[in-house]
Amino acid sequence: MAAKLTAKWITGVEERVIMLLPYLLMFFAVGFVTWYMRRMQRISAMISKIPGPPTLPLIGNAHLFFGLDMEGFNNIQLDLINTYGPTVRVWLGPFLWVNLAEPEHIEAILSSEYGTNKDPTYRFFKVHCDGIFVASGDRWRKLRKMVNPTFHQKLLENFLTTFNEQSDVLVQKLEEQVGKPTFDIGEYTGKCTLDFLCGTLMGVKTEEQIENRCDFAKNLVESVTIIKKRFYTLHYQSDWIFNCTELSKQLNAFVKPLHDFVKQVILERKNIKQSEDPKDGFVNVDVVQGKNRSIYLDTVLEQFKHLSNDELTYLTTDLFIAGADTTKVATAYTFALLGSNPDIQEKVYQEVNDVVGDGEFNMHKLASLPYMEMVLKEVLRLFTIPAIVRQLERDHNIGDITLPAGTSVQICFYAVHRDSRFWRHPEKFHPDHFLPEEVAKRPRYCYLPFGYGPRNCPGYAFAMLSMKTMVGSVIRKYRITSDLNLENAEYNNIFMLELKNGYPVQLTKR
C-alpha cells in the first residue's frame, strides 16, 4: 500500500516537472541568448577598431581554419596579416582570437602579468606535464618562482661538461656518415639534445646517441607526436571522443613509463644525496655518480625540499617537453643552412678555430663567438616556435584598443620575424640582420625567439650554450654541404616549423 502511494506521489511530481520543463528550458534559453547577445555587443564594440575577415553566422571565421596543418595555419595567418594589417581579429564560433604581429602590441601583452595565462588549447599537454608549460594563474606563478632561480649562471657553467662530452660523441657518431649520400642530421641533433637534457637535468647518462639503452627518449618522442596529432585533428579536440580512441590508449602507454622513469631517477638522486656510498642505480641506466657534478634536479631538491615526487616529476618532464624539440630542430636547421651557405660556414669555422681551436668550449670562449651568435639568432628568427597563444585574464589595452578578458591572443612570431618593415631579407638566411648597426635600427620587440616578459623561456641560455657547443664541435671536424633551398622548402605540421623531409646534409672531413 505504502509502495503504491509513493509511486503515485512520484508520478505526480514527475508530471508537474514534465509540464514545467518546456517553460524552464525556454527561460534558460532566453536568459542565455540575452546574456550572449549582450556579451557579443560589448565585445564587438570594444574591438570595432580591429580589422578582420567577414564572418559567417554561428561559425564566424572558423571555416578558414578547417583541416589546416601547421604550414597552412601559418600561411593563413600571414594572408590575414597581409590583408588586414598586423593586428587582426578572428572569430572561431563564439571565441575571439586576436592575432598580433605589431611589436608594440606584442610587448603590451607579453610584459603584462594579466597576459600570462595559457590558452586552453594547450590543455592537451596536461596528460604529459601538468606543470609550468601548461599551467595558468597562481599555479603557474608558483612553478615559475621555482624554475627561475634554478637556471643560474653557475649551474649552466657546470652543464658545459655534459655539453662538451656529448658533442664529442656526436662528432664520433657522425663519422659513419662521412663521404656518404645525403642524410637527415635532425636524427643526430635530436639524440644529442636528449643526452644533453638527461645529463644536465636528471644526471642520467641515457647515451641515446650510442645505443638505445632505455625507452625514455622513445616514450617522450612518441607521446609528443600523439599530442601534436591531437592538436591538429578536429574531432580529437573533445576529451570524451579522444579518450575512447586507440590513440589515447597508446598515449597513456608512452606517458606512464616516461613518468615512472623520471620518478625513479628522482628517488635515485635523493638516495645519492643522502648516502655517502650510493648503491647501484635501480634505473636501467648509469646514474652519473657523485655529488661532484651539479645537475638541475639536485638544485631543485635542495631549494624546494617540500615538493612531492609527483610535483618534481612534472617539473622535470616539462623541461624536456619545452627544451627537446626546440633545440633539436634549431640546431638541425643551423647545420643544413650552413651547408647551403658555404661562405657563412667558413666564417663560423674560422671563428671557432681562432677562439676554441681543438680545446673545450667554456663560458668565456662561448661568449667570444659573435658571428656564431649572429648565425644562431638568424636561424631562430626564421624557425623559432611560430606562435604562442595566451588568454587574457582581464580587459587589456593594446595601444588605443581594449581587448576583453577571455580573448585568446595569438602572438605571431612567424609574421613579425618575417615582416619586411624590419628585415632587409625577410625570407632569406642572412645572419648580417644581426650586425649591431642593423639591430640598432629595429624596434626591440620585433625579435622574440624565446618570448618575452614574465613568461619568457627560462631555458634560453641553456639553449644558446648547448647549440653553440654542438655546432662548434661538429664544424671544426667536418665540412657540411646541403641542397636545402628555403624557397621551395616544405614544412611539417608541428609546433616548431619542421622540415617535412628532414634536414638534408652531406659531410666531408676537414
Ligand code: HEM
Ligand atoms: C632553441 C631552443 C628553444 C626555443 C626556441 C624556445 C622557445 C620558447 C618560447 C618561445 C617559450 C614561450 C612559450 C610561451 O610563452 O607560451 C618557451 C617557454 C619555455 N621554455 Fe623554451 N625554448 C628553447 C629551449 C628551451 C630549453 C633548452 C629549455 C629547458 C631546458 C626550455 C624551457 C622552457 C620552459 C620551461 C618554458 C615555459 C616557461 C613558462 O611557461 O613559464 N626551453 N620557450
